[in-house]
Every structure is written in C-alpha cells, then in structure tokens.
Amino acid sequence: MTQRKTVDDLFVHMLSDIYSAEKQLTRALAKLSRTASDPQLSDAFKTHLEETQGQVERIDQVVEKTGIKLKRMKCVAMEGLIEEAAELIDEMEKGPVLDAGLVAAAQKVEHYEIASYGSLCALGKQLGQMEAVELLRATLEEEKATDLKLSEFAEKAGNEKAKQQK
C-alpha cells in the first residue's frame, strides 16, 4: 500500500481520484442524456457532459502548473454511484419516474464532486498553490450550479405529480 504522509501526498491522491471520477462521468453522463425522457433534462445532462470535459482539462492544467504526477487509480466511489444509476436504468421503464431517479443519482454524484473539490481547494490553499486553487474553484462552482439545476428538476417532477393527483 502506498503511504500518504504529507498534505502534498493527500492532494495528489485526491486529485488523482477526482480525475478518474470525471473521466468515468463523461461516459455516464452521455448515458443519462440518452436515457432521460424530458428533453430539457437530457439537455442538462449534455451540457454538464461538456462542462465535465472542460473539468478534465482543468485538472490537466493543475498538473501542469504544479508539476505533480497523477497516480493511476480508479475512483471506486464514483464507480459505485454510476453502477447504482445503471441499475435504475436496467430496472425501470423510461418515463418521468425514471427521470426522477436519474436526477437523484446525478445529485449524489454532484455532492461527491462538491465535497472533493471543496477539500482540494482547502488543501491547495494550505500548500500555497493558488493558481491550482483558482482552477479547482471554477470547477467547484460548476458542480454547485449543476446541483442547483438538478434540484429544480426534482421540484418540477414533484409539482407535476401533485398536479396529476388533483
């Protein structure tokens, strides 16, 4: 097992983890976009897919600016979250209920990312890597905005259901 002894090591570990997570997500978001029945939700997933590609590039920039070497590793947390979304897709018919499930799955992903980038920003600050922090913060803001957008979809789905029941 590799030992992580310093803040530096932890920063590299966490950056490598989120790099793997983002790469896995580019594939998963394409699937969510194809699966969503609501065209606006499908578009929202597509938009975030494009943002996610930019986020991978931002990590490349962080690597360039800090001169660190990323570790080859798989983010198993993201693998699990994506697996759960895939199970929903396998088990449910396309439609508004599956859409609500996709929104919930995507929000779990965003919360993982928000926690990761928040911690990375804090560690980067401790290390005095302010250029890296700026890049990571830009991604953090995109993840937060995506989470808010998804909350709107979740509320919209709830309102529509309430209307149907009246």
Ligand SMILES: [Fe+2]
């Ligand atoms: Fe992301």
Ligand SMILES: [Fe+2]
């Ligand atoms: Fe995200």
